[in-house]
Amino acid sequence: MSTTQTSKIEIIKAPTSKINEVDFKSLSFGSVFSDHLFECDFKNGEWQQPVIKPYAPFLLDPSSRVFHYGQAIFEGMKAYKDENNDVWLFRPDQNYSRFNTSAVRMAMPEVPEDIFLNGLNQLLQLDEAWIKKGKGNALYIRPFMIATGTGVIANPSNEYKFMIILSPVSSYYSGDVKVIIAEHYSRAANGGIGAAKAAGNYAAQFYPTNLANKEGFQQIIWTDDATHTKLEEAGTMNVFFRINDTLLTAPVSERILDGVTRKTLIDLARSEGINVEIRSVLVSELVEAFKNETLKEIFGAGTAAVVSPISGFSYQDVYHELPKIENTMALQLKTKLENIQNKLDADPFGWTVKV
Template sequence: MNSSTTQKIDIQKVSTSRIGDVDFDNLTFGSTFSDHMFECDYKDGEWQNPTIKPYGPLTISPAAKVFHYGQAVFEGMKAFKDEDGKVWLFRPEENFNRINRSSKRMAIPEFPKDIFFEALTTLVKMDKDWVKPGLGNSLYIRPFVMATQVGVSASPSTEYKFMILMSPAQAYYTGDVKVVIAEHYSRSANGGVGAAKAAGNYGAQFFPTNLAREKGFQQVIWTDASDHKYLEEAGTMNVFFRVNDTLLTAPISDRILDGVTRKSVIAIAKRDNINVEERPVLVSEIVEAAKNGSLKEIFGAGTAAVISPVSAFSYKETVYELEMQKNGFATRFKNELMNIQYNRSEDPFGWRFEVV
């Protein structure tokens, strides 16, 4: 499939911004969107008509293949504003590369890098007033692709729409997060699409997560599909376990998402000479560590939440409480990541990307 295009972006600006109608102190994550959005269509073997236009609804056939066969992938990114009003992205090339890996796995044509970055930076610059300064404030960016060919035959679509939406955001999780270790349901399986940010991965999580919430837990720590012996991800995040002063996390595979925050945490930990083990993590070893006191922390890592500490987990109807660490690894990594993202500290890794 050809992923090239020679067309420039057509820009259509709103006549009046909606920003004055938004209460930025009371945002519900992912429900308010900025003035503009980007869209580009794949037809006749090429990406064409890249356009930035006012945010609004789409007209799409009910027979579009995305509704019938789930050909859709997405990404999650953020823009941050520093104290001088400069706007920054965090490792955007990682998101670009991953959405194309996800697309390839779902038989969707890859998107051109030049158009992706031109659209992304132009869109953020146009709606930069929607990026509010202050730690915890950001502009959440959602690139996604969906199959738009009309027809219900079970075959890959020949037409697609690539879009970017942006939504002002505050902190994703507030308060303690309690999780259930899955004993029956799984997020993904060997040879599946767990490593892709495919829309169906997340839809399949909702039912078991609802069951967990009925019991007073916010999320599920997923286990392997074969025997439910190994810990893999937590909700929509990669998950880390601190046993004494060693950091454990599941290795990347076709079941595990290659998280940008995950790899950033690992890079910081290794730089600071923290022992990191990327290996299969047994449920039994974490339960035993909780019993003998060597389990110090569990935390999720992802774009939306950044770092989300876990205060308790349940396994086989037994709840294990964790003493929250005031200056633990979770706090340390979150502070360091956010200081880089908001241009409050040096960026020794070269992760910041200024939108100019």
């Protein structure tokens, strides 16, 4: 391994690349990682020397706080390569600021911009061969932070590890997604951590989602935990409803994640002349719209799948299959967004940032 110092980041290069072992034609989402990772530790009240080094397991004490008290947050981003082999990020400022919003809510230190964004840029430059051209292809980026301080006492840790790992992905095809509307289980409390990208929010969803899977549904549409009358998120995504030609989505809140794809789709839809209403959508309203045939589409929105169309929903043991329609807004918006992300279309919004 050769060690060099580049603008304060220590870089330890992997002696050989694993890239030739990877079949980029059949990637399973998030399961293969690139040659290097970025790492920076927080100790004694400050961020330490950042390092880029070969992707490898690392040592943790059995009493590390992340295992016992769950201080762990993450982000999901993607890097794209255009026809000129230039590498692009999509709205990285949004992920950076949300990461620190999550950090504050979980009583973790905020990560400085030069560590997060400069670290990411240099890591992407080193592993740029892992980013493939073409629509749907991307390098999925996973920045995350965990509590590494030791001791089994329920207080915030005084040591943390921030890391960025990279996973090549191709177009995410979720297939036919049927959902069930939550009538009992919930993903977030009022005054809770639903708006943070906190690890614990995801584990909480697995059991109810397994129950839904057994009944033949791929995902759950989460409702507010107090009344189960308001539609909030779909699985791990934000959710949109099209009633007639209006798109509806819930406002972000303490219970609802401020999704980057969500806010991007809102802007994109409005620029396409689509009427978008940001307001609480009631379960009763959805059922009513289904009955009077004004409910045209439901789709999830998130970084991994971009847009994920939902084919029908179950509520109070009744399944409502949406009619198949042509020219869906889901496909229109997904195509528009992917073309901007992959630099196949112009980006009048200034969302894409060159690495």
